Amino acid sequence: MPTNPLVKVENVSKRFRVRGRELHAVSNVSFEIEAGKTFGLVGESGSGKSTLGRLVLRLLDANEGRITFNGKDITNLPNRQLRPLRQEMQIIFQDPQASMSPRMTIGRAIEDAMEIHKIGTKQSRRKRVDELLERVGLPSFVKYAFPHELSGGQLQRIGIARALSLNPKLIVCDEPVSALDVSIQVQVIHLLQELQRDLNLTYIFIAHNLAVVEYLSDEIAVLYLGEVVEQAPAEKLFKNPSHPYTQVLLQSILKIPEDPSSRQKMTHIQGEIPSPFNPPSGCTFHPRCPFATDVCRTQKPVAKHVDDDHKATCHLIG
Amino acid sequence: MAIAVSQTRPVAVKKNRSQFYQSWKRFRKNYFAVGGLVWVAIFFIIGIIGPWIAPYSYTDADFLAMHAPPSAHHIFGTDQVGYDQFTQILYSVRYALEIALGATCVSFIIGIVLGLWAGLAGGIADMLIMRGVDFMFALPSFFFALILSVLLGKGLFPMILAIGVPGWAGYARLIRSLVLSMRNGEMVEAARALGASQTHIAARYMFPNVVGSMVVSLAFGIPADLTAQAGLSIVGMGLNPPMPSFGNMLANASSNILGFPWLLYFPASIFAITLLAFLFVADGLQEAFNPRGGM
Amino acid sequence: MAEPILSIEDLRVEFDRSEDKVYAVNGVSFQIDPGQALGIVGESGSGKSVTLMSALGLIRENGKVKSGVVQFEGKNLLKMSSRQLEDIRGREIGVIFQDPMTSLNPVMSIGDQIMETMLTHHYAGHREAFDRTIQLLHEMGIPDPKARFKNYPHEFSGGMRQRIMIAIALACEPQLLIADEPTTALDVTVQMQILALLQSQRERKNMSVAIITHDFGVATNFCDKIVVLYAGQVMEMADTSAFIQNPAHPYTLGLKNSIIEVGQRGRKLEPIPGMAPTLTEPPTSCSFADRCPFVTDRCREELPKLRSVESNHLVACHRAEEVLARAN
Numbered sequence: 013m014p015t016n017p018l019v020k021v022e023n024v025s026k027r028f029r030v031r032g033r034e035l036h037a038v039s040n041v042s043f044e045i046e047a048g049k050t051f052g053l054v055g056e057s058g059s060g061k062s063t064l065g066r067l068v069l070r071l072l073d074a075n076e077g078r079i080t081f082n083g084k085d086i087t088n089l090p091n092r093q094l095r096p097l098r099q100e101m102q103i104i105f106q107d108p109q110a111s112m113s114p115r116m117t118i119g120r121a122i123e124d125a126m127e128i129h130k131i132g133t134k135q136s137r138r139k140r141v142d143e144l145l146e147r148v149g150l151p152s153f154v155k156y157a158f159p160h161e162l163s164g165g166q167l168q169r170i171g172i173a174r175a176l177s178l179n180p181k182l183i184v185c186d187e188p189v190s191a192l193d194v195s196i197q198v199q200v201i202h203l204l205q206e207l208q209r210d211l212n213l214t215y216i217f218i219a220h221n222l223a224v225v226e227y228l229s230d231e232i233a234v235l236y237l238g239e240v241v242e243q244a245p246a247e248k249l250f251k252n253p254s255h256p257y258t259q260v261l262l263q264s265i266l267k268i269p270e271d272p273s274s275r276q277k278m279t280h281i282q283g284e285i286p287s288p289f290n291p292p293s294g295c296t297f298h299p300r301c302p303f304a305t306d307v308c309r310t311q312k313p314v315a316k317h318v319d320d321d322h323k324a325t326c327h328l329i330g
Numbered sequence: 331m332a333i334a335v336s337q338t339r340p341v342a343v344k345k346n347r348s349q350f351y352q353s354w355k356r357f358r359k360n361y362f363a364v365g366g367l368v369w370v371a372i373f374f375i376i377g378i379i380g381p382w383i384a385p386y387s388y389t390d391a392d393f394l395a396m397h398a399p400p401s402a403h404h405i406f407g408t409d410q411v412g413y414d415q416f417t418q419i420l421y422s423v424r425y426a427l428e429i430a431l432g433a434t435c436v437s438f439i440i441g442i443v444l445g446l447w448a449g450l451a452g453g454i455a456d457m458l459i460m461r462g463v464d465f466m467f468a469l470p471s472f473f474f475a476l477i478l479s480v481l482l483g484k485g486l487f488p489m490i491l492a493i494g495v496p497g498w499a500g501y502a503r504l505i506r507s508l509v510l511s512m513r514n515g516e517m518v519e520a521a522r523a524l525g526a527s528q529t530h531i532a533a534r535y536m537f538p539n540v541v542g543s544m545v546v547s548l549a550f551g552i553p554a555d556l557t558a559q560a561g562l563s564i565v566g567m568g569l570n571p572p573m574p575s576f577g578n579m580l581a582n583a584s585s586n587i588l589g590f591p592w593l594l595y596f597p598a599s600i601f602a603i604t605l606l607a608f609l610f611v612a613d614g615l616q617e618a619f620n621p622r623g624g625m
Numbered sequence: 626m627a628e629p630i631l632s633i634e635d636l637r638v639e640f641d642r643s644e645d646k647v648y649a650v651n652g653v654s655f656q657i658d659p660g661q662a663l664g665i666v667g668e669s670g671s672g673k674s675v676t677l678m679s680a681l682g683l684i685r686e687n688g689k690v691k692s693g694v695v696q697f698e699g700k701n702l703l704k705m706s707s708r709q710l711e712d713i714r715g716r717e718i719g720v721i722f723q724d725p726m727t728s729l730n731p732v733m734s735i736g737d738q739i740m741e742t743m744l745t746h747h748y749a750g751h752r753e754a755f756d757r758t759i760q761l762l763h764e765m766g767i768p769d770p771k772a773r774f775k776n777y778p779h780e781f782s783g784g785m786r787q788r789i790m791i792a793i794a795l796a797c798e799p800q801l802l803i804a805d806e807p808t809t810a811l812d813v814t815v816q817m818q819i820l821a822l823l824q825s826q827r828e829r830k831n832m833s834v835a836i837i838t839h840d841f842g843v844a845t846n847f848c849d850k851i852v853v854l855y856a857g858q859v860m861e862m863a864d865t866s867a868f869i870q871n872p873a874h875p876y877t878l879g880l881k882n883s884i885i886e887v888g889q890r891g892r893k894l895e896p897i898p899g900m901a902p903t904l905t906e907p908p909t910s911c912s913f914a915d916r917c918p919f920v921t922d923r924c925r926e927e928l929p930k931l932r933s934v935e936s937n938h939l940v941a942c943h944r945a946e947e948v949l950a951r952a953n
Contacts, residue, residue: 056812056813069523071523095525095526095527096525097525098523098525099525103520110516111516113517113535114539115538115539116534116538124526124534125524128526128527178524178525193668193839193901194668194839194841194880194884195668196668198895199896201885201894222813222887223885223889226887226890227889227890250887250888260814261813261814263817264813264814265813265842265886266820266840266842266843266845266846267842267887268841268842268846268869268884268886269846271866271870272866272869275845275846276846278820278824278846279821280814280817280818281814282818284784284785284812284814284815285814
C-alpha cells in the first residue's frame with residue numbers, strides 16, 4: 013500500500029446543472045497515486061474521465077469529497093494559494109491547438125508559463141525555451157511559429173514543453189494522443205515515457221484507448237457513467253477483468269490477427285451508454301450487462317475486493 | 331495548414347511576426363482599403379487643421395456674393411446667405427469627426443460595460459441585458475437617436491449622446507459572445523492550469539484575441555454614426571445653423587438644387603467618398619484581422 | 626477471375642491553394658472485386674478519402690482530377706456528368722461518412738430521408754418504399770422502427786445516426802458500399818455494433834465494401850484485401866493474410882510496429898521518425914525515404930513503381946525483398 017501518495021482522491025463527486033437538469037459527471041470516486049507512477053483513467057464518452065482529471069487539478073471544484081496533493085488538502089484552497097501550486101501540477105490537452113492562444117508564438121506561449129510564476133529572468137527563460145524544445149524533439153526555430161502553422165504532433169510536443177517549463181510533479185494527460193495519427197501517437201507516447209523516466213513525473217493518463225492506457229499505466233481505473241467500476245494494477249486488470257463492463261471493453265478491441273482465420277468475431281453487447289442525466293437504477297451498467305439479475309436492477313453495488321489491490325463494483329463478485 | 335515547418339526540411343521563419351505587423355501586411359495588399367485609409371487620413375488632418383486653413387470664418391457671410399458659383403474667392407462657391415462653402419465643408423469635417431468619434435466612443439463604452447457584465451455575470455443580468463439588445467435591434471436606432479435629440483436638445487454634446495447611446499447594443503452583443511466563447515474555452519482553461527491570474531488571462535490571452543474584432547466593429551461604427559448625424563441634420567435635429575454640418579448643407583442644397591448645383595456637388599461627393607473610404611478601411615481591417623473569415 | 630466491380634487507374638488529384646498546390650493523389654490504382662471487402666488504410670493527408678471521393682465526383686471546389694480512369698460497370702465515372710453520377714451514387718454505390726450529423730438533413734425525419742433515397746432513384750413506389758424503410762430500420766437494429774420513423778436526426782445518439790446513414794446507403798441495395806471512417810467517431814462498444822452490422826449486411830447481400838480507415842485493427846479484421854496509402858500513393862496492396870504476415874513496405878512495417886495493442890506492456894517502442902511530407906510538389910523519388918530505415922541513394926533519386934513481390938502482393942519499394950527478408 014502506498015504510504016505517502018502524491019495524489020489522494022477521496023469520495024469525490026461532481027454534478028453539473030445543465031438547463032435545470034442535474035448531470036452526475038463523477039460519483040464517489042477514490043484513488044491514490046504514488047509519485048513517479050502512472051494512473052490510467054479509461055472509459056467511453058460520458059464516463060467522466062476528463063472531468064475527474066480536472067477535479068484533481070482544481071480546474072473544476074468538486075461538490076463532495078477531498079483532494080490531497082503532495083500531502084496538502086487542496087479541496088477548498090482559495091485561488092490565490094492555489095496558483096503557485098499549479099507549477100507542480102500540469103495538464104496536456106487532447107487538442108493542443110485549442111489550448112493555445114492563436115496570437116502567441118510558440119516561444120511566447122512557453123515563456124509565458126514561466127513568466128506567470130516569475131521563474132528566472134527574460135534571458136534565462138528564452139534559453140529554457142530552446143532547451144525545452146530540444147527536449148521534446150523540436151528544432152528551436154519553431155518558437156517563431158504560430159500554433160496554426162504546426163501539425164498536431166508538433167503541437168502536442170509544444171503542449172508538453174509548456175507543461176514541463178514549470179518543472180511539475182504531476183501531469184494530467186487528457187487524451188493526449190487520440191487526435192494524432194498512429195505513427196505520431198507512438199512518438200508522443202515514447203516521449204512521455206522518456207520524460208517520466210528522466211524527470212520522475214507522475215501521470216494521470218486519460219484515454220479511451222485501452223491498449224495505450226495499459227501500455228503506459230501502473231494502475232488503471234475503468235469508469236462508466238461517472239463511477240469507477242473496476243480498479244487494479246494494469247497487469248491484473250487485463251489478466252483478470254472482473255467487471256462485465258471491463259470484459260466487454262476488452263472484447264471490443266480489434267487486435268490485428270495472426271492470420272485471417274484467427275480474426276475476431278464482431279461480438280458486441282446491445283445498447284449504448286445511457287444518458288448521464290438519468291442514469292439507470294441500481295447498477296448503472298445493468299441494461300447492457302449480459303449477466304444482470306434482479307438485484308442489479310434495484311440495488312447499487314459497492315466496490316468489492318477481487319484481490320488485495322484489485323477492486324470491482326459488481327454484485328456478481330464474491 | 332499544419333505543414334509550414336517540417337523537422338527534416340526547416341523553413342526559415344521570419345522574426346517580426348507580431349499580430350499587428352501580420353495584419354498590416356495583409357491590409358497593405360488591399361488597394362481599396364489603402365486608398366480608403368489615405369482619404370480617411372486626409373479627412374482627419376482637415377478635421378484638425380481645418381479652422382487654420384479656412385479662408386473665412388464660418389459665420390462670415392459674404393453679402394456681396396450670395397449664390398456665387400465657384401470662383402477664385404470662393405472655390406466651392408457660396409450659398410443663399412453668402413457663406414463660403416469651402417469654409418463650411420472644412421468645419422463640417424471637424425464637427426462630423428467630433429460627433430462620429432464621440433458617439434462611437436459612447437456606444438463602445440456602454441457596449442463594453444454591458445457586454446462584459448452580461449458575459450461574465452450570466453444569469454438574470456445576462457437575460458435582462460440581452461432582452462435590452464433585442465429591443466434596440468427591434469427598432470431602427472435612428473428612431474432612438476431622434477427621440478433622444480428631441481429630449482436633449484441641439485448642440486454638439488447632445489448629438490454625441492443622441493447618436494452614441496442607442497448604438498451600444500451591437501457592441502454589447504459582440505463582446506458578450508466573445509467573452510462567452512472564450513471563458514469556457516480550452517485556451518482559458520489552459521491558462522488557468524498554468525496558474526495565470528484573472529488579470530493575466532484577460533490581458534495576455536483574451537484581449538489579444540478580441541482586439542481585432544473590436545477594431546473592426548469600431549471601424550464599421552464610425553461611418554454608421556456619420557450617416558446618422560447627417561440624417562439627424564437633414565430632418566432638422568442636427569447642429570444649429572450657423573454651425574456647419576454635412577447634413578445641414580445637404581438639406582439646404584436640396585431646396586436650392588435648381589440653379590445652384592455646386593451647393594450639392596461638393597458636400598455630397600465629399601461626404602459620399604468619405605463614407606466609402608471608411609467602409610473600405612473597415613472591410614480591409616476585417617480581412618486583415620480575421621483572414622480565415624471567422625472570429 | 627471475375628471483372629472487378631470498381632477499378633481505379635492512375636488517379637491524380639490536385640488541390641489549388643492561395644499560394645501553392647497540393648498534390649493529394651499521385652497515380653493511385655486499385656480494384657475492388659465483387660463481394661470483396663477492401664480496406665484503404667493511411668494516416669491523415671495520405672489521400673485515402675480524396676481518392677475514393679474524387680472517384681465518385683465528390684471533391685471540394687478547389688480540387689481537380691488531373692488524370693485517371695475510374696471504371697464502374699464498364700463506364701468511366703470520371704467522364705460522367707454530375708447528373709449521371711448522382712444517379713449512380715445512392716443507387717448503385719452507397720456512401721457513408723464519419724460524421725452522420727453533417728450528412729443527414731436536420732429538418733427532415735429520418736424515415737422520410739430513407740424513403741426519399743428510394744423514391745428519387747425510382748427504386749420503389751411510395752407504399753413499397755415505406756415498408757422497406759421500416760424493414761431497413763429493423764434490420765439496422767433500431768428499436769420500434771414505426772414509432773421512430775418520424776424522429777429527426779438530433780433525437781438519436783451517434784451510433785444510432787450511423788445506423789440510419791447505413792440504412793440510407795443500403796436502401797437501394799447498392800453493389801458497392803463505400804464507408805469513410807464509419808466508426809472513428811464512435812465509442813469502442815458501439816464501433817463493434819456498427820462493424821457487426823456492416824458485416825452481416827455485406828454477407829447477406831454479397832455486396833462489395835470499401836472501408837477507408839486509419840485503424841489497422843478495423844481493416845485487418847474486416848477486409849479481404851488492404852491498400853496502404855502514403856503521400857497520395859499506393860505503398861502496398863495485398864490480401865489481408867499477406868499483409869499481416871509478410872508486410873513488404875518499410876512504411877507498413879513501421880506502422881504495424883507503431884500500433885500499441887493490449888498485452889504489450891514493457892514492449893520497446895520504435896516510432897517512425899519525422900512526419901509525412903507536405904505534398905506541395907509532385908513526388909519524384911520515394912516519399913517515405915526521409916523516414917525510412919531501409920533508405921538508400923536510389924530511394925532518393927528514383928520513384929519506386931508498384932511491383933509484384935508475390936501473387937496478389939504489390940509493393941512500391943526498391944528494397945521490398947530486403948524488407949520481406951528482415952520481417953521474417
